[in-house]
Amino acid sequence: MMESTRVLIVEDIVSLALTYASQLEAAGCQVEVADNGEKARYYIEAGQREQQPFDVILLDLKLPDVDGLDFLADAPELTQSASVIVITADGSINRAIQAMRLGAYDFLVKPVSVERLTTTVKRAGERLRLEQEVQVARSLQRREQFQGFIGGSDVMQVVYRAIENVANSKATVFITGESGTGKEVAAEAIHELSQRRSGRFVAINCGAIPENLLESELFGHVKGAFTGALENRTGAAREASGGTLFLDEICEMELKLQVKLLRFLQTGMVQPVGSNRAVPVDVRVVCATNRDPLTEMSEGRFREDLFYRLSVLPIDLPPLRQRGGDVVLLAQAFMARFSAEEGKAFEDLDDETQQTLHQYNWPGNVRELQNEIRRAVVMSAGNKLSLSHLGAGATVPTTCAKLAERESSQIDLSPDADDALTGLSFQGLTLEQIEKMAIEKAIANNGGSVPGAARDLAVSPSTIYRKLEKWSLTGTSS
Template identity: 50%
Template sequence: MTDPRPLLLVEDTPSLQLVYRAVLEAAGHAVELAGTAADGLALFRRLEPDCVLLDIMLPDRDGLALMRDMLAERPGTRVIVITSNGSINKAVEAMRAGAQDFLVKPFDEARFVAAVENALRAGGGAAPRSGAAAAAIPGLAGQSEPMQAVAARIRSVARSMASVFITGESGTGKELAAQAVHDLSPRARGPFIALNCGAIPPDLLESEVFGHVRGAFTGAVSDKPGAAVAADGGTLFLDEICEMDLGLQPKLLRFLQTSSVTPVGSTRPRKVDVRIVCATNRDPLEQVRAGRFREDLYYRLHVVPIHMPPLRERGDDVIEIAQAALRRFAAEEGRRFADLSPEVQALFRRLPWPGNVRQVLNVMRNVVVLHDGPAVTLDMLPQEALLPPGPAPVPPPAPLPAAAPPDLGQMLAGRTLAEIERLAIEAAIARHGGSLPRAARELGVAASTLYRKREAWTAG
């Protein structure tokens, strides 16, 4: 392809200037070179390039400050930051300051050219939109200001190759946001592969991510490609990333650094072209401080953060979400529902919705399955939805005077070891409000162990 304006490359190493220019010219791009920040800014003002390739370690000035000046003068410019492993934190800072993408030396030619062409395809659309148009992303309902900010961030980052780190409480729509990043990206025609790191046992997660070859372990009766290979040309979404076993985190870091996958049991790496989006309902920095998540992996993944706001901070979005769900479920179930009564709308605005969007959908499904009518009324709502916001805890009843303390031996007598284990696990889960990861920490086991046992109980 031929650019309407030449690319501007600001790089102080003459040998790298020649290499980068040769690669870009071979791909059909015209390139102008600068070796210092001062020359780069002068050429930027004269050429008004659509895309700038900027090494942020320059001899006469900090490259990040230069980028800020460029974007202040021409906000629509796409800047691709070039950095070394030692200054990866500066690249992360640059992304947050408005860079389109970043490249860590050494990088291969295909990644280099792809970053440039993705930036040029982005056109002038990197600037956040405003108003309702910014929130009009399929799957992400809501016109509130927090959701407009989320939608604008998704649109801005989607065209980049940068890793996206999505945080937010359970039920806020993190996977929908990840899907939107993929759908709005140049990779939209490629696969979107989602993997829940907390639902897979640690000893199987490496195989699920990177694949295995036949005979790699007991039960490996054939080659399996793994999620990273399945996502080649598209997006790999790693949900509950903070639940990933510490032993596997260095391998994920190496994959991010090399874009190469080595299946379990194999010595032959395979190159893949994958964009990483991950999510967690935890505070990732707290996990780093607690030693449960590697700091270097955090900075590799946490390039562009997106925080999904809880429903209680989104104003009237709860009404829009509930009405959309009501119409969809009514059509599926053959009901006549068309709206929420004013009393229900007023209640929904007051409720704290600890389960967020997922809780709203469950309430509306319950109503549609059990009732019918043109409007949802208060008497149709499940009991838990009628609790006032922040109800005071109900104290337990006082013990009867004559009651003796329960004897543990009597309680467990006649039960199998499996039954006793299940009682202990279910009690821990109940103590933590249904959170399996928190219950797992109390019990000293991996969260995936509890997920696996609950699935076995359900199947049984």
């Protein structure tokens, strides 16, 4: 919480320093102000002597007696004991980046909005507390399984404690992390550990439902509200009343609907499509995204006010490549499960196989590992699991991903997509034609279901809908 955050503002422009101080004090911080480097050093040393060190230091890079970069370079231990946020003018972004290379946590560009200042300071303080949590986690009894998670690494111990801490809060939780890291598992764990566990856990994938239907899915509609509305619909928010509403891929939501979601969060009232009457709803909201919400805000795709309303209790899930030995624990668990399903038996993973697991980067995280182990269980002969095809077929998916990234989409074909690509020849085809063939094959394999194809290809259904619309308008052929 921000109440325990001690902040030192190092800024020589008195009006700015006082503005920052009043805004942070209003947010519950304890604030000291220094107008030059010498005074800042005095406050820092005094705080350490009195065992009341600063959690966050706001450092202007242009001070009257010292350059901000020199201030950091001369005290490398400073960034170990506090989160340093540098403040810079528009024309000195490169200097801010240099400061981050010296250990600064983040930078702010003048002028700084109240929301940006308080949120950045809050996160900077949380960064220190997270490091302290890691140290505490190392001294406590380790858990290798927790509410559907498998993993005993330090970073996962912190995640487990965070889930336990937020479970009974009424505040919204914002879960971030790469695709395949277990964001829905975390949301379900929060629900199961909360006092709302007797209520329903209702999940909505904001990227899997076309824009014109998502509002109805969330808030419901009345009969006759639009073509096809043949009866009243309750909507996910009211279905989850007394329980938890999980909004996955929240950054896929269109801006117009983001406004209505913000109003719902602020008022606790739901207005079904086509109705003039708002209905109160008692629901706890948990949301998730595999995108960087700050980037989405800066590029105008996600409302800043909605982000700050949602991100009251942030939880970031680490990628598998940062979880050390967890990859082996997960692989063994998946091997045991799929072996039982297939009626096979394998020896424990040998050193060579474990080394292979550690050396691979796992861009698809736990989901990719699960798919690889399932494939290995099916394809391996004898009693030794073979990972000889680890990452096979990555050439075409990588190419598609690069193309999609250029188009502001995210095509990342998963290992499950191999069957969809079998027998296709790519010689002489453009990247767009290859992409179109892969998508059409996946849709056909799923009986015409776009959401099913999206699951196989590990992309958002909205990405496929957009591409189908584009190809129908341009008449692109494969």
